[in-house]
Amino acid sequence: MSNSMTPWQRTAHGANLLDASGQPGVTIFEEITALANKHEAINLGQGFPDTEGPAEIRQIAVDAILSGANQYAPGSGILELRQAISDHQKRFYSLDIDPNNEVVVSTGATEAIASALLAFLEPGDEVVTFEPFYDSYAAMIGLTNAQHKVVQLKAPNFEPSVNELRQAITHNTRVILINNPHNPTGTVFSTSILNEVIALAHQHDCIIVADEVYEHLTFGTKHVPIASMPGGFERTITISSAGKSFSFTGWKVGWATGPQNLITAIRTVKQFLTYSSGPAFQPAVAKALNLPESFFTGFASSLVQGANILADGLENAGIPVIRPKGTYFLVADINGFKHNDAIEVARMMPQEVGVAAIPMSVFVHPQNASSYQGLLRFAFCKKPEVLRDAVGKLQQLPEVLNR
Structure with a gap:
């Protein structure tokens, strides 16, 4: 990375935000989310939960706003x-x-x-x-x-x-x-x-x-x-x-x-x-x-349930999964399929499958991208019914990958 770059160029370069002509682009998250919205796909790309945090904690914030904690x-x-x-x-x-x-x-x-x-x-x-x-x-x-x-x-x-x-x-x-x-x-x-x-x-x-x-x-x-x-x-x-x-x-x-x-x-x-x-x-x-320790352990247990729903569904479809030890994310391995460029696959999944995921190669330096080109990241921090719906749609992914 050249030291002659401006700060925004260094930042954009490091975050894979430059397009092929070297001009500023958008993140893969923005791109995939836009495709998911366009095709009304289930977005398992971005890592945010679709459930709210504890109601009693939310109420404290509401009360604080109303009582003047706004400066x-x-x-x-x-x-x-x-x-x-x-x-x-x-x-x-x-x-x-x-x-x-x-x-x-x-x-x-x-x-x-x-x-x-x-x-x-x-x-x-x-x-x-x-x-x-x-x-x-x-x-x-x-x-x-x-x-x-x-x-x-x-x-x-x-x-x-x-x-x-x-x-x-x-x-x-x-x-x-x-x-x-x-x-x-x-x-x-x-x-x-x-x-x-x-x-x-x-x-x-x-x-x-x-x-x-x-x-x-x-x-x-x-x-x-x-x-x-x-x-x-x-x-x-x-x-x-x-x-x-x-x-x-x-x-x-x-x-x-x-x-x-x-x-x-x-x-x-x-x-x-x-x-x-x-x-x-x-x-x-x-x-x-x-909050009591039971809150923390209970939340982790609910995520395990989500991880298992998604991992079992992908494996039943014939797609190998690297099961996580933590976080919101699991990794699917599509290297064994005809179409195994995860960036291309991620871009077509919202329309072809109805589910969105993120290619792992966007989390690496461009020169190392080939080491991760066949890996997709899925977020499982979603409601069980959403994940089951996604699993149903993902059963058609192997057919798309082998076209």
């Missing part, structure tokens, strides 16, 4: 929410977080990620992520004019090679950005991989940015924050949000926790981005974080 919140977030985040980290992970100095509330997890990268990266620094990666990572790295290096996660296990990880992280690496549980693959990294990341961060004096927005959405395995592991906390910024855990994706309430020096740097950048947001949503999220 700027404190830049770090209201104390009630920062205390709730601290209590949450203690309750689930035995982490002691100072709500006054080691927490900052953000406009969604994406702003926290952006603030962290803008705070700690200089032009020419290196950032290491796993690939595939959440699309905003490349865009934000491009905006800082840092260099984006990747360690590939290869099907079917999506577990990184330790040797490749060691080769990627060097004395030029400033940030290791890790998403666990991982979107878009649905994998959950082993503690041995997390320990390796910590060891390499110490060896090369790196900061770890841990995007853990799917922390409560794991299936048959427990989420282990990298900050809770030996040697992890002092180098780690942990990021999460209310969007995924409580089905309030539109509220855009996220947060970052970590050592005071790292959080202070994020807060300094954030004040020049949104400064603050969501004054009526913040007290509601504070209450949500204090």
Whole structure:
């Protein structure tokens, strides 16, 4: 990526937003959603739930609006929410977080990620992520004019090679950005991989940015924050949000926790981005974080049901599935079919099948796209009846793939 590019060009290039002529385009999500709407297809492309979060939590936000919580919140977030985040980290992970100095509330997890990268990266620094990666990572790295290096996660296990990880992280690496549980693959990294990341961060004096927005959405395995592991906390910024855990994706309430020096740097950048947001949503999220553990386990169990409905349906149709360990997503493998270019398939599915999905290759650097060209990502965070309807339509997908 040329350093002579303007910031928007670097961002667009990193996020696959340039068309063949190098002009700004639209994301694949916009394109597929538009096709789904045009053909009245079931949209299993974008990862948002079709059910509302708890009614009692929504009512808190309504009451807050009516009582006047409509002006700027404190830049770090209201104390009630920062205390709730601290209590949450203690309750689930035995982490002691100072709500006054080691927490900052953000406009969604994406702003926290952006603030962290803008705070700690200089032009020419290196950032290491796993690939595939959440699309905003490349865009934000491009905006800082840092260099984006990747360690590939290869099907079917999506577990990184330790040797490749060691080769990627060097004395030029400033940030290791890790998403666990991982979107878009649905994998959950082993503690041995997390320990390796910590060891390499110490060896090369790196900061770890841990995007853990799917922390409560794991299936048959427990989420282990990298900050809770030996040697992890002092180098780690942990990021999460209310969007995924409580089905309030539109509220855009996220947060970052970590050592005071790292959080202070994020807060300094954030004040020049949104400064603050969501004054009526913040007290509601504070209450949500204090919901009983049964809420969190129940939500994860409902997602397992959705994952199984979709996975069983695809497998019954003859399409191999890589079953997830967490998140909202599963991966279908169409490599064995005549038409196995997932981008082309995704573009024709809304009309030909009546279901929308996202090609995995859009979550990778263009030069690595061929490694993922036969993989499709489906979101299963939908009502069971919607997924069953989708499964019925997906039975005709193999016929379309073999034409």
